[in-house]
Amino acid sequence: MKVKVINKYLLLGLIFLMGIMPLKSVASEGKEDGKINVQELVMEHTNDAHEWHITTFHGTKISIPLPVIVKSSTGWHAFMSFRFDEAKNGVYEGLYVNKDGKICEKNSEGAEQRVMDLSITKDVLQLWIVVILLLVIFLYCAHWYKHKSPESDAPKGFVGFMEMFVLFVYNDVIKETIDEKHYKFFAPYLLTVFFFIFLCNILGLIPIFPGGANLTGNITITFFLAICTMLLVNVFGSKAYWKDIFWPDVPWWLKVPVPLLPVIEFFGVFTKPFALMIRLFANIFGGHAVAISLACVIFTTFQLSIVKGATISPISVILMIFMDLLEVLVAFLQAFVFTILSSVFIGLAHQEEEKPQAEITK
Numbered sequence: 001m002k003v004k005v006i007n008k009y010l011l012l013g014l015i016f017l018m019g020i021m022p023l024k025s026v027a028s029e030g031k032e033d034g035k036i037n038v039q040e041l042v043m044e045h046t047n048d049a050h051e052w053h054i055t056t057f058h059g060t061k062i063s064i065p066l067p068v069i070v071k072s073s074t075g076w077h078a079f080m081s082f083r084f085d086e087a088k089n090g091v092y093e094g095l096y097v098n099k100d101g102k103i104c105e106k107n108s109e110g111a112e113q114r115v116m117d118l119s120i121t122k123d124v125l126q127l128w129i130v131v132i133l134l135l136v137i138f139l140y141c142a143h144w145y146k147h148k149s150p151e152s153d154a155p156k157g158f159v160g161f162m163e164m165f166v167l168f169v170y171n172d173v174i175k176e177t178i179d180e181k182h183y184k185f186f187a188p189y190l191l192t193v194f195f196f197i198f199l200c201n202i203l204g205l206i207p208i209f210p211g212g213a214n215l216t217g218n219i220t221i222t223f224f225l226a227i228c229t230m231l232l233v234n235v236f237g238s239k240a241y242w243k244d245i246f247w248p249d250v251p252w253w254l255k256v257p258v259p260l261l262p263v264i265e266f267f268g269v270f271t272k273p274f275a276l277m278i279r280l281f282a283n284i285f286g287g288h289a290v291a292i293s294l295a296c297v298i299f300t301t302f303q304l305s306i307v308k309g310a311t312i313s314p315i316s317v318i319l320m321i322f323m324d325l326l327e328v329l330v331a332f333l334q335a336f337v338f339t340i341l342s343s344v345f346i347g348l349a350h351q352e353e354e355k356p357q358a359e360i361t362k
Helices: 002-028 038-046 082-086 122-146 157-177 183-205 219-235 239-246 260-304 306-348
Strands: 051-057 060-065 067-072 075-080 095-097 103-106 112-114
Touching (some): 051 122, 067 103, 122 157, 122 183, 122 219, 157 183, 183 219, 183 260, 183 306, 219 260, 219 306, 239 260, 260 306
Antiparallel strands (some): 103 112
């Protein structure tokens, strides 16, 4: 009983921390001439970076420096990102970070140019953390099942929690949308995608290290996931799938002499994964932006007057906590939506060609 009470208070404390953490960040950053630059602050917290910023305490920036590995016109460079802060004017070995957070150098004409950047950025480190956590979780669950028999009791605790998720995705998503011949082949990918997106979304809501990175709010990540789905759909698509694209079962005048419908169907090959990419990116990015914007409202209203700030602040804090709770639901829904749409697209690519009615009755 005491353990349950402790867990309840820990959960409430985490929710409160998730709600007020943006306040601390806004209080110490994003100010220009005493005013808060909301747009700059939102982009700073949602974009990738060459350091893992934690907070600013009495004007001192507290962050985790990350390795910088770049190739410029003068060759390869490898150093830690704190070198930029120590260097004069932020230029180290001829390199500097521009206003967009990209490492650049000046060419012979004095113009800014990008360099080949292979650095371990914040999003890259978050990606490794997610992969390690997934391996630990799955290997732990596999180890539990390895020492059990089919007659053993159902798992409880964390393993039971994971089994619930796996069975939900496997039985209610994958098996329901992909035919019996192919669903086992695609199940590992779809399960991996679901747990990867879900864990990325959850870690993005945790305001302290190793959370806080906006990984699924980075369009590069969602683009790669969408490309993986597109390749699985089209590389392993059936003959009937490609026939429906280039020679669909419609009136001939929609196919010749102008291949109107085939062109539309062919563009659908690219628009479906594009929709997957944009949907996941926009929802996660938007959630983070709204949370930071609500925190900015507090300090903006206090700059207008103490009375307005004192009136609006409690409402903003409540809204921030509500948004964080809503984002937990969104974290699951976006992983679910991406997985089920990927599964539907794969299932549609493996539908067998319909046989004529006369042939069926034979």
